[in-house]
Amino acid sequence: MQAxxxxxxxxxxxxxxxVGFEREDAERTLSLTVxxxxxPFCGFARQPGKLTVQGELEQALSxxxxxxxxxxxxxxxxxxxxxxxxxxxxxxxxxELESRSLYSLRRSLNALTHEDITxxxxxxxxxGFSARFDAQWREYHYHICLDDTPPLFMRDFSWFVHADxxxxxxxxxxxxxxxxxxxxxxxxxxxxVGKPTCRNVHEISLSRETIMGEEVLTIxxxxxxxxxxxxxxxxxxxxxxxxxxxxxxxxSKVLEACDRTAAGENAxxxxxxxxxxxx
Amino acid sequence: MQAxxxxxxxxxxxxxxxVGFEREDAERTLSLTVxxxxxPFCGFARQPGKLTVQGELEQALSxxxxxxxxxxxxxxxxxxxxxxxxxxxxxxxxxELESRSLYSLRRSLNALTHEDITxxxxxxxxxGFSARFDAQWREYHYHICLDDTPPLFMRDFSWFVHADxxxxxxxxxxxxxxxxxxxxxxxxxxxxVGKPTCRNVHEISLSRETIMGEEVLTIxxxxxxxxxxxxxxxxxxxxxxxxxxxxxxxxSKVLEACDRTAAGENAxxxxxxxxxxxx
Numbered sequence: 001m002q003a004x005x006x007x008x009x010x011x012x013x014x015x016x017x018x019v020g021f022e023r024e025d026a027e028r029t030l031s032l033t034v035x036x037x038x039x040p041f042c043g044f045a046r047q048p049g050k051l052t053v054q055g056e057l058e059q060a061l062s063x064x065x066x067x068x069x070x071x072x073x074x075x076x077x078x079x080x081x082x083x084x085x086x087x088x089x090x091x092x093x094x095x096e097l098e099s100r101s102l103y104s105l106r107r108s109l110n111a112l113t114h115e116d117i118t119x120x121x122x123x124x125x126x127x128g129f130s131a132r133f134d135a136q137w138r139e140y141h142y143h144i145c146l147d148d149t150p151p152l153f154m155r156d157f158s159w160f161v162h163a164d165x166x167x168x169x170x171x172x173x174x175x176x177x178x179x180x181x182x183x184x185x186x187x188x189x190x191x192x193v194g195k196p197t198c199r200n201v202h203e204i205s206l207s208r209e210t211i212m213g214e215e216v217l218t219i220x221x222x223x224x225x226x227x228x229x230x231x232x233x234x235x236x237x238x239x240x241x242x243x244x245x246x247x248x249x250x251x252s253k254v255l256e257a258c259d260r261t262a263a264g265e266n267a268x269x270x271x272x273x274x275x276x277x278x279x
Numbered sequence: 280m281q282a283x284x285x286x287x288x289x290x291x292x293x294x295x296x297x298v299g300f301e302r303e304d305a306e307r308t309l310s311l312t313v314x315x316x317x318x319p320f321c322g323f324a325r326q327p328g329k330l331t332v333q334g335e336l337e338q339a340l341s342x343x344x345x346x347x348x349x350x351x352x353x354x355x356x357x358x359x360x361x362x363x364x365x366x367x368x369x370x371x372x373x374x375e376l377e378s379r380s381l382y383s384l385r386r387s388l389n390a391l392t393h394e395d396i397t398x399x400x401x402x403x404x405x406x407g408f409s410a411r412f413d414a415q416w417r418e419y420h421y422h423i424c425l426d427d428t429p430p431l432f433m434r435d436f437s438w439f440v441h442a443d444x445x446x447x448x449x450x451x452x453x454x455x456x457x458x459x460x461x462x463x464x465x466x467x468x469x470x471x472v473g474k475p476t477c478r479n480v481h482e483i484s485l486s487r488e489t490i491m492g493e494e495v496l497t498i499x500x501x502x503x504x505x506x507x508x509x510x511x512x513x514x515x516x517x518x519x520x521x522x523x524x525x526x527x528x529x530x531s532k533v534l535e536a537c538d539r540t541a542a543g544e545n546a547x548x549x550x551x552x553x554x555x556x557x558x
Binding site: 035036037082084085106110116118119120147149150151152153155157211212213273275 | 314315316361363364385389395397398399426428429430431432434436490491492552554
């Protein structure tokens with residue numbers, strides 16, 4: 001499916017500033033919990049002429065609602081990044097809600113969207129709920145394959161580092177990143193210009209798991225909010241420590257530098273899953 | 280890669296009855312532990328002009344050894360069935376073993392085979408070892424997605440039954456299949472003609488797991504050996520019970536019938552993983 005349909009709708013909607021229904025009728029807010037395999041998508045955010053998760057969701061919603069629908073997401077994801085529990089919100093009128101059940105809406109959306117998107121839940125929220133602004137914290141999981149041969153079942157969902165990793169050193173390094181810090185060094189440089197770059201990272205924990213028989217290091221990162229490519233830069237930086245290229249203490253210097261070039265490289269998109277949002 | 284090369288080699292080898300090196304020099308036996316994503320393959324067994332796991336392995340081994348190599352596997356898998364720990368064995372001469380390390384052999388094989396095959400280990404075994412005849416027991420895992428929406432991360436590795444399953448009833452039904460029985464009802468009819476169909480199933484256990492955030496029922500089946508499509512027929516039969524279409528006791532009648540049409544349908548290939556072989 002192409003995103004152009006939804007974009008055309010959305011443009012029309014922005015032009016009329018009415019998003020398809022009269023403002024006085026805009027009384028209900030719905031949210032979707034959405035999983036996607038990020039592989040085929042040019043990221044979450046709608047882009048004209050490109051396959052995006054937002055484009056797919058908005059096109060499906062617009063078809064079902066017979067009017068342009070725009071969604072707000074809890075966190076944009078880059079091309080190739082997956083999601084287990086992305087949340088999006090949008091408004092509907094009382095009438096629109098009366099004419100269909102949430103269950104049938106979910107079924108329609110799953111029938112209409114790309115096969116790499118699954119709408120897990122459709123819920124009614126408090127009026128005015130925003131998937132973005134009402135989020136208390138967000139959780140990401142990054143998977144690194146620890147086997148000495150390439151992963152098969154986890155191939156599309158992990159980073160094959162192909163090196164022994166000193167996991168205790170990585171965990172020690174991660175401690176420097178927990179808490180409230182200026183994460184400018186961990187933000188894609190162009191995105192950080194003139195914007196606040198302080199964030200509160202509640203937790204970074206590393207655990208070994210066996211997934212489908214393959215050895216995986218899962219790096220769980222929880223925080224109030226995240227900068228552009230922040231989790232992948234955190235992972236790339238921790239892997240520098242894990243490979244013995246840097247000491248754990250180096251990470252505090254990276255933070256202090258407030259300079260993207262001080263940190264490690266972005267870890268590949270495929271290893272990252274936007275796991276969960278707490279409201 | 281095509282299998283024709285290996286097949287041509289193999290035919291030549293059979294013709295000369297020498298398999299590429301003099302018999303008196305055939306003193307060593309190697310085994311490979313092989314994982315594969317069964318999706319792209321027309322099964323394990325070599326077939327002229329078709330992409331098969333055996334064809335790929337033999338072609339790569341023949342290229343490395345510069346002579347035709349044929350492998351023996353611990354258990355053939357059908358088209359679409361995956362493997363975590365398939366084991367194959369083949370003979371090499373002392374000279375062939377002296378000229379390369381097992382590590383470099385593994386690396387060459389991983390470079391030469393299809394990307395959906397990973398050679399995990401290369402080991403030297405007792406002379407005359409056979410991956411097929413020396414196997415004590417084999418273990419298969421079958422994954423059923425329990426979520427009420429289609430799986431994403433487990434899509435290629437599970438069966439989306441799309442129904443509530445009574446797991447205790449399935450476990451109860453599985454008890455009838457444990458032990459030594461004539462499993463003719465659970466064998467593809469054409470394969471059972473004129474062959475012994477008694478097998479010893481040591482264990483069938485069901486457990487819920489969360490894999491990459493998706494709810495999965497894993498059915499582990501362990502036995503001395505298996506008939507053609509036996510595990511998938513066992514799973515299809517247990518799912519009939521899980522869906523409430525049959526009582527657990529019905530399974531004992533299916534066994535007694537010694538007739539493939541008495542059992543449930545084959546569960547889809549994608550859910551099955553040939554997990555492990557014990558020697």
